[in-house]
Amino acid sequence: MPDADTGARPGMGRHDTRPPSIEQLLNQLSSLEASENVDTSNMTESEKMRHHQVTFAKMQIYQALLGAVIDIVKSLASGIESAARPPR
Secondary structure (H helix, E strand, C coil), X not given: CCCCCCCCXXXXXXXXXXXXXXXXXXXXXXXXXXXXXXXXXXXXXHHHHHHHHHHHHHHHHHHHHHHHHHHHHHHHHHHHHHHHCCCC
């Protein structure tokens, strides 16, 4: 997620505020999917904390993906509206 002050994302240049691509988000998500459906009852506190961090990271990725999809739909709707207007 972006840094609140600069908009920079972890692992990116401080001035690079571009959102990650949908492909990058899906790759991140697939790398976290291995932790799905894990029984936490026999985990140590440290393992449980890591599991919760992974779950939170996945939630952030889903949120970013939803934002990207919303932007795409808005762009498509705008294009459709423009195409539907009669020529002047």
